[in-house]
Amino acid sequence: MTAAVRSRSRAEIRSVTDAEIPDWIRALNTGFLRAPTVSEAEVADRRSLSIPDRTLGAFDAGRCVATFRSFPQELTAVGGAAVPADAITNVSVTATHRRRGLLSEMMAADLAAAKDRGDVVATLIAAEYPIYGRYGFGPATHTTEWVIDVPRAGLDRRYAGPDDGGRVDLVDGEDVRKLGPELHERLRRLQPGVVDRTERWWQVSTGVVRRAGTPWTEPFYAVHRGPDGTVEGLAAYSCDDTWSDAKQPLNTVTVRNLIAVTPAAERALWLYLCSIDWVTKVRSGYRAPDDLLPHLLPDPRAATPLTHADWLWVRILDVVRALEARTYEGSGALVLEVVDPAGLAGGRRRLEATPEGASCTPTAESADLTLEVAQLAALWLGDESAVRLAALGRVQEERAGAARVADALLRTSRRPWCPDTF
Numbered sequence: 161m162t163a164a165v166r167s168r169s170r171a172e173i174r175s176v177t178d179a180e181i182p183d184w185i186r187a188l189n190t191g192f193l194r195a196p197t198v199s200e201a202e203v204a205d206r207r208s209l210s211i212p213d214r215t216l217g218a219f220d221a222g223r224c225v226a227t228f229r230s231f232p233q234e235l236t237a238v239g240g241a242a243v244p245a246d247a248i249t250n251v252s253v254t255a256t257h258r259r260r261g262l263l264s265e266m267m268a269a270d271l272a273a274a275k276d277r278g279d280v281v282a283t284l285i286a287a288e289y290p291i292y293g294r295y296g297f298g299p300a301t302h303t304t305e306w307v308i309d310v311p312r313a314g315l316d317r318r319y320a321g322p323d324d325g326g327r328v329d330l331v332d333g334e335d336v337r338k339l340g341p342e343l344h345e346r347l348r349r350l351q352p353g354v355v356d357r358t359e360r361w362w363q364v365s366t367g368v369v370r371r372a373g374t375p376w377t378e379p380f381y382a383v384h385r386g387p388d389g390t391v392e393g394l395a396a397y398s399c400d401d402t403w404s405d406a407k408q409p410l411n412t413v414t415v416r417n418l419i420a421v422t423p424a425a426e427r428a429l430w431l432y433l434c435s436i437d438w439v440t441k442v443r444s445g446y447r448a449p450d451d452l453l454p455h456l457l458p459d460p461r462a463a464t465p466l467t468h469a470d471w472l473w474v475r476i477l478d479v480v481r482a483l484e485a486r487t488y489e490g491s492g493a494l495v496l497e498v499v500d501p502a503g504l505a506g507g508r509r510r511l512e513a514t515p516e517g518a519s520c521t522p523t524a525e526s527a528d529l530t531l532e533v534a535q536l537a538a539l540w541l542g543d544e545s546a547v548r549l550a551a552l553g554r555v556q557e558e559r560a561g562a563a564r565v566a567d568a569l570l571r572t573s574r575r576p577w578c579p580d581t582f
């Protein structure tokens with residue numbers, strides 16, 4: 161963003177200059193209710209991280225009072241193709257300037273630029289549910305975190321590792337930086353909802369790059385290899401050091417990240433984590449709601465959900481490319497009237513889908529379904545049901561039964577999952 165915009169709050173919205181980065185960080189820390197101080201390390205970190213053109217601030221009376229940042233991302237669609245995404249983060253408006261339209265103006269500027277660049281979607285992880293629907297974002301993936309009560313899970317306490325020729329080994333951070341990216345690339349081709357990880361992501365997650373203000377404890381890393389030696393899964397986890405007064409070990413494993421490209425690797429890593437001596441609880445980290453984990457336990461009730469919430473929000477910017485990028489399990493046709501008050505992605509198109517490929521073209525035929533662009537985002541990765549949205553009054557059936565047709569085309573047998581936050 162080059163031209164400055166004077167918002168109705170009289171603050172000036174524009175890209176942040178290098179000299180303004182400390183003020184911008186202070187505003188971000190203020191908006192996120194963290195201490196409003198700025199260290200040199202934080203400034204250096206931001207400098208290496210932020211794209212100047214895509215780092216917006218609002219300035220009033222010589223002070224930064226709002227922050228907004230976006231960066232390029234790739235999001236895996238149903239079927240494994242990656243679409244270019246505008247990832248939005250670091251959104252804050254200082255409480256002295258709230259509800260004067262600053263977020264709305266920064267969002268409008270960023271989404272218009274993303275559309276011009278040719279991004280297919282915009283993405284974000286929402287701090288609060290009610291913020292982003294008005295801008296055309298819909299909750300496209302959900303997440304669940306469980307805590308496993310290990311002694312109640314009914315697992316065989318004699319478990320000694322996989323018996324199918326695979327193995328689990330502990331490795332260190334350097335190995336993870338070598339093995340992890342290739343494994344994750346394979347996951348990206350399998351799992352709708354996954355976003356790409358940069359080299360920096362692996363550096364931060366293994367502690368060679370430390371985020372300013374974020375304490376670091378070295379985790380354990382477990383790698384699963386299949387019978388032929390191929391790396392198929394990776395788990396990073398930490399343990400606390402808790403014992404009861406009666407000298408009983410009560411340790412909790414907290415999973416920071418667990419990815420796997422085969423069910424055997426997924427099973428082996430969870431069974432490994434649930435069989436470590438002294439460990440009585442395993443916190444799963446944020447999984448897909450239909451994760452295998454609870455049902456790997458003889459007693460699934462030993463897995464108690466701690467969190468169940470929306471996770472990745474998607475804003476479709478290009479309906480044609482979004483619908484053509486994904487695959488479809490069945491065949492059929494559907495005319496969708498997409499309503500987009502922001503004028504970015506609205507219009508009537510006919511989707512013709514088969515397992516071999518899909519086309520989506522503008523049409524003058526009458527619509528089967530009318531829906532806002534945010535509802536299409538909730539359906540696009542296969543997570544939501546059009547029948548359910550119709551029952552909620554969020555999708556209008558213009559032809560009886562059209563919501564069922566939409567579900568048969570768009571829903572997927574497994575739910576999408578975004579393992580990362582950004």
Ligand SMILES: CC(=O)SCCNC(=O)CCNC(=O)[C@H](O)C(C)(C)COP(=O)(O)OP(=O)(O)OC[C@H]1O[C@@H](n2cnc3c(N)ncnc32)[C@H](O)[C@@H]1OP(=O)(O)O
Binds near residue numbers: 248
């Ligand atoms: C991707 C991320 O970074 S998520 C992090 C988001 N940031 C935070 O949650 C930090 C704390 N909150 C804030 O900084 C601010 O409240 C923000 C950024 C959420 C909103 O900024 P504002 O400038 O106040 O929003 P703005 O004035 O443009 O509001 C536009 C509309 O959204 C509504 N809105 C804004 N925030 C919220 C909210 N948290 N809950 C409900 N409605 C909201 C406003 O009421 C307004 O509605 P209206 O058009 O019907 O009057």
